Amino acid sequence: MKVMHVIAALDGGGAETMLYQLLKAQIAPTHLAHAVSLTDMIGLVGRRIEGLGVPVSALGMKRGRVSPAGFVRLVRLMAREKPDLIQTWMYHADLLGGIAARTLGIPVIWGVRHEYNPRDKALTRLTRRTCALLSTWMPESVVFNSESSLRGHARGGYAARKLVVIHNGFDLSSFRPDARTRIEVRRELGIPEDAPVVGLVARHHPDKDHGTFVAAAARIRERCGSARFVLCGKEVEWSNSDLVALLDRYGLRPAAHLLGNRLDVERLYAALDVACLSSRTESFPNVLGEAMACGVPCVSTDCGAVREIVGETGYVVPVGDSEALAAGVLRLLRLDETARAALGAAVRLRIMNAYDLAAVVQRFDEVQGEAIQGRNDAVSRHGNQPRRTEDRAS
Numbered sequence: 001m002k003v004m005h006v007i008a009a010l011d012g013g014g015a016e017t018m019l020y021q022l023l024k025a026q027i028a029p030t031h032l033a034h035a036v037s038l039t040d041m042i043g044l045v046g047r048r049i050e051g052l053g054v055p056v057s058a059l060g061m062k063r064g065r066v067s068p069a070g071f072v073r074l075v076r077l078m079a080r081e082k083p084d085l086i087q088t089w090m091y092h093a094d095l096l097g098g099i100a101a102r103t104l105g106i107p108v109i110w111g112v113r114h115e116y117n118p119r120d121k122a123l124t125r126l127t128r129r130t131c132a133l134l135s136t137w138m139p140e141s142v143v144f145n146s147e148s149s150l151r152g153h154a155r156g157g158y159a160a161r162k163l164v165v166i167h168n169g170f171d172l173s174s175f176r177p178d179a180r181t182r183i184e185v186r187r188e189l190g191i192p193e194d195a196p197v198v199g200l201v202a203r204h205h206p207d208k209d210h211g212t213f214v215a216a217a218a219r220i221r222e223r224c225g226s227a228r229f230v231l232c233g234k235e236v237e238w239s240n241s242d243l244v245a246l247l248d249r250y251g252l253r254p255a256a257h258l259l260g261n262r263l264d265v266e267r268l269y270a271a272l273d274v275a276c277l278s279s280r281t282e283s284f285p286n287v288l289g290e291a292m293a294c295g296v297p298c299v300s301t302d303c304g305a306v307r308e309i310v311g312e313t314g315y316v317v318p319v320g321d322s323e324a325l326a327a328g329v330l331r332l333l334r335l336d337e338t339a340r341a342a343l344g345a346a347v348r349l350r351i352m353n354a355y356d357l358a359a360v361v362q363r364f365d366e367v368q369g370e371a372i373q374g375r376n377d378a379v380s381r382h383g384n385q386p387r388r389t390e391d392r393a394s
Contacts, residue, residue, distance in 0.1 A: 002032040003368060004083040006074070006097035008090055009063065010035065010056065011043025012203065012234050012261055014286040015089045015113040018145070018168050020045050023054050025361040034081055038070065038093060039063050044263055066096065075100045084372050089113065091127045098131075098138045107375035109367060110139040115283045115304045116152025132157035140371035143364075145284035146305035164367060167305075168284050169360030170351055175293035177344065178270045185271035189230070189257050196227045196333045199272040199296075201265055201287040202279065203234035204243055210236075211246060212301070213278035215322035218250035220329055227333075232259035232268060269294035273340075274332045279303055280319050293351045295344035299328035309355075313347045 005023070010016050023033050035049050037058045042050075050056050057077060061070035078086065078100055086108040088097035094110040101108035110131070120128070135142060136159040144150040144165050154160050186193055198220065202208040210231075217229045229252065237260040238244060247253050262268060265287075269275065275291035275298045282304035289309055291298055298314040300306045307316055315328030335343065 001030065001085070001368070001372065002034070002081070002083045003085045003087055004034045004036060004078060004081060006036045006038065006086060006088045006093045008037070008092055009039045009041035009043065010037045010046030010049065011041040012045055014168070014284070015111070016043075016045040017286055018113070019089060020048050020052075021169065021171060021357060022361060022364055023049055024052055025357060026365070027052060027054075034083065036074065036077065038074075038096065044261060048263065066092075071096055071100065075103055078104055078106060085109065085368055087111065087368070091124060091131060094131050094139070094142075095127055095134075098134065102138055107140050107371045108138065109371050110135070110142040112142060112144050112149060112153060113283050115146075115149050115281050116156050117281050128153075128156065135159040135162055140374050141367055143367060146308065148304055148308075149283045166360060166363045166367065167308075167355055168286055168289060169355050169357035170286075170289045170293045171357045172293055172348075172352060175266050175269065175290050177295035177348065178267075181267050181270040185267050189228075189271070191228050191230075191257070191271070192226070194226075196224055196274075197230055197272050198227060198274045198276060198329055198333075199230040199232075199268065199291070200276050200278065201232055201268070201290075202236070202277065203261075204236050204240055207279055207281050208233075209278045209280050209301070209320065210243060212320055212322045212325060213276055214246050214250055214252060216276070216278070216325035216329065217252055217255070219323065219326035220333075221250075221252065221255055223330055224333060228255050228257065230257045230259065230268060230272065232262045232265065234261045236260060265290065266294065269296050272296045274299060274329050276325065276329065277301060277306070278322075278325060282306065285309070289351055289355050292347040295348045297332050297343050297347050299325055299332065301325065311350055313343065313350055 005019055033054045035054055035056045038061045040058045040060045042058055046056050059070045059073050061067040086097050086101040086106050088094045089111040098108050141164055142162050145168050147165055150163050150165050200213050220227050237258050247256050269291050275296045277285055277300035279301055284305040288298050298310055300316055301319045302316045310316055317324035317328055
């Protein structure tokens, strides 16, 4: 089986990370893959995918814009590579990849990694509405990573019979508690071993609401003067004047560590006592599952699948409520050593039981196989025999 994955960019983010994890787990002589970025952004995740031996192509479109020349390049690439299946990730890739796949008679699976948000940009809303109208016949199935996202898109017009949920999964061998790494990372960052450390892994974007996190951090710092705050993600760095001005407004510069985009986030989680998420909107935030797999309890705003992930092992607070976010963090920081150890074991166990990567990959295998078989059956019913995989590759 040969699967071509089409995604907007490969520079970082939850969808890109899940694609990398899926490709890594599916590597086999009988399972070929090709990753395609609609933009020219290969980035950190793209290079990791190339490191797996998976070809990566970039079409050079501008983010959020449809380029006729770029679309032609996509169709030609599909025609040349002759995949058995196209799997797309996010709205714009769903639409463009779906049209290209249907043009060539290749089955396609769409992927939605986004909460249904009526306040999205106009172009995003238009793309989503177009996808909803086409969902009855274009994709073999539409994969969501949370129940809340599926329900929202079903209400928004997506064909209910096509919709399935496959939660994100986590590699528990990579994301795990590590006492030695905890000490190493704190030394690298100049953080005392006994200092409380609170982390936020999120790109700098209005949806991630760094303002609420920083306001909460100021409250935490008032009550716990030795607390440190580790932030990483795209554009989360000292050259970001807006973010630095926000820190300075609250006097947090001495307590903050801005680390930019990192490939070694599992090392950073090891150094944390509490992980936070302050987002206004999410679908299935990987960062919570990753932190929990590392034994780190979480405090998050209430959006997307957060309640599904955190359960009773952490605190979920209203969106935009910095006071509640700070209160949840402080409650966790006040736990004694025995209670912290027990909670750390509980949060990791929750991820092991519900979001183990092996089970997630198995479900993707099933959905991919069903899509190919479904299209082959449809072709057979119309009196034409589909080409065999080896014929398509010739």
